[in-house]
Amino acid sequence: MNAVTSSNHTVRRELFVDGYEVVIGIEIHCQLNTESKIFSSAPTDFGHEPNSQASIVDLGLPGVLPVLNVGVVERALKFGIGVNAELGLFNTFDRKNYFYPDLPKGYQITQMANPIVGEGYIDVVVNEGEKNEYPKRMGITRAHLEEDAGKSVHDAVEGMTGVDLNRAGTPLIEIVSEPDMRSAAEALAYIKAIHQLVTWLGISDAIMAEGSFRCDCNVSIREPGAELGTRTELKNLNSFRNIERAINREIERQIDIIEDDGKVLQATMLYDPERDETRVMRTKEDANDYRYFPDPDLLPVRIEQHTVDSIRAAMPELPVARRARFEEAFGLSEYDARILTGSRQLADYFEAVVAEIGQQDAKMAANWVMGDLLALYNKYDKDFSSEFVSPQFLGELLTAIISKKNPLGVKDAKKILITAFEDKALKTYSTTYKFSYEIEYVEGDNIQTIIEKNNMQQVTDTGAIKAIVEEVIAKNAVMVEEYRGGKEKAFNGLVGQVMKASRGSANPQQVNQILKELLG
Incomplete structure (x- = not known):
């Protein structure tokens, strides 16, 4: 791997595989997290009975007209601002x-000629950590x-395929990158950065397992300096691990074809994680095959500059700036700030804890949040939230x-933290549970009450401690002599x-x- 150019913002590296x-x-x-669909009032909740959330607009019945959901426009503008992009006003x-079969109208409403977000960029860290x-x-x-299509459900046992149109009309923003990635690691870093941004902005839950964040990876290889090679598209990859594995397998497949004097065909590929291989699903269509034309049922969208200004003013501090x-403000290392x-x-959450104990002890707060607290979420396989231990509770604990x-x-303090977490986690998700420590604890107790109930007050009276030390020395003459002996x-x-x-x-x-x- 060779560093080719560098600047304040970017270090460009080209990765060559077997000379390619x-x-x-x-x-x-x-998927944008509006309560209703992009062109209808049907709900967008996940996990309901098939075809229970498809309206007459989603089904494309004759005579119905789409009505644009303004919420999707606002969310798309937030994304565009977040990636420093030109906005399509x-x-x-x-x-x-x-x-x-899962496209009931026979066409998908999308934005081809005039998209809402134009050229932009996002800075990533490859091989982070x-x-x-x-x-x-x-x-x-x-x-x-654009609107999402429905979903074909294949039943291998019955040998039949059903169509669930609950997703039909669900609002999507399709984000198209430049072909700037030169390895699976770079592709993964980019996808993770976009995933973090859309959740950070609050425009999507981006749950890959539910299909609300899906990736298509276009992969090609070429000899250095040559024109772009024929690309294949890895379709609907639904986990970070599979994305990296699929890209690496497809690179190997294309190299094998070229090394055998074959020709890579433009195609849509599927990745089989069990066999760890990619295979052709269908030959790839070009844009002309889709016969794009303006939708006569939807007027152009004109966005006023004051709308953009108000959205920009309400934007949260973005991850890079907050890091x-x-x-700078808390004296944290780059690693701590990144985590x-x-x-x-x-x-x-971290900032709320710091607000409780004071900025001078921010490093202590960082250590407890990153260490003891996150360890509990990992141990019990929970997504992070303030549901189990509030930042006020942890701040009060650290203050003590x-x-x-x-x-x-x-x-x-660690016993109290673990007990408070387990009291929530175990009672919520299990009928039988056992706490790690037997201490008296009732949800809602403040830290001082817990300390007093469990006789955890620390003795700091010098005279009292000296008396205990003298007694221990008198009872442990052998250990005393060993210490004095070196x-x-x-x-x-x-x-x-x-103790x-x-x-x-x-x-x-x-x-x-x-x-x-x-x-002595």
């Missing part, structure tokens, strides 16, 4: 004609609004630790005995200090 240059472009179909709808990570700017050709602010801005919800008067021990481990043993004698309530720093003083 890989060229990848991505089309992302992202004059945009139109077209008909894309093809026949398929690894030693060979590098930044790259990916171009976006356009993003346009930079976390580093904490992995989602807008996590970033908001750093309190100068009777601070809470870190071990006890065995440092013996000291840790004595500290453990003091045991105080039932964990003695301040550890004071225990260490007094013990060293008394041992």
Whole structure:
């Protein structure tokens, strides 16, 4: 892998496989999270009975007319602003004609001639978190609004295929990239960046398993410097892992064809994850095959500049800017800031904790959120939210630790955090459960109440601690002699005995200090 050019924003790298240059472009179909469909009032909820959410407009019955949902326009403008794009203040709808059972009208309403979002870009980090990570700017050709088709449901047992039109008319924004990616890793970094952006902006839930975020990857290879090769399209990839695997398999397939003096045909490909292979589904159509023409039922959309200005003013701080602010304002490392801005919800949570304990202890808040708290979500396989432990609760817990008067021990604080999390997680999702620690806890208790109920107050009175230390020294003459003889481990043993004698309530720093003083 060779670095070719560099700038403040981009490090361009070309990846060659067996002497060939890989060229990848991505089309992302992202469902916009409006309550109703793009041209009808039918709901967009996922998981309902087949054909229970398809209106007469979605079914394309004679005489019905589409009415544009203004919410999809607002969401598309947010995306365009988020990717630094030219906005199509004059945009139109077209008909894309093809026949398929799940397309009841015989055409799809889309934007071909005048899309709502023009050229833009997004900055990504390739191989993020690894030693060979590098930044790259990916171009976006356009993003346009369109309606989704229905879904064909194949029943292998019955040998039949049904058509579910619940998705028909669901609002999509199709995001078309420039062919700027040169490896599966770069394609994956781009897709993850778009996924983060649409969820951050709150315009889509982007749940891949539910089909609300789908990727088509156009892959070709060429000799360095030659014209673009014939591309194939990997269709409807529905997980990050499968995207990377599918692209790598397709690169290998195309190289094998060319090395055998064959010719790569333009085609739509399917990826079989069980066999880890790609195969041809159908030969690929060109734009002319779809006979695009302006939709006579929909007027052009003219967007006033004041509408754009109001949407821009209401935009949230974007991930890159927030990451930079976390580093500057809170003194966090680039790694910490990147983790904490992995989602807008996590970033908001962290800032709420900092607001509780003070900016001077932001690093402590970061360590607890990234470490102990996220570990619990991973352990119990939960998506992050403030449902289980509120930022106010965690802030109060951390305040108790750093309190100068009777601070809470870190071990006890972790017990409280785990218990509070498990109380929510286990009771909500299970009828039988067992807490990790047997401490008295009732949902709604504040931290001080929990500390008092469980006798977790830390002893900081020097005289009281000294008395316990003296008693431990008197009872552990062998360990004392071992320490004085040079065995440092013996000291840790004595500290453990003091903490045991105080039932964990003695301040550890004071225990260490007094013990060293008394041992000479």
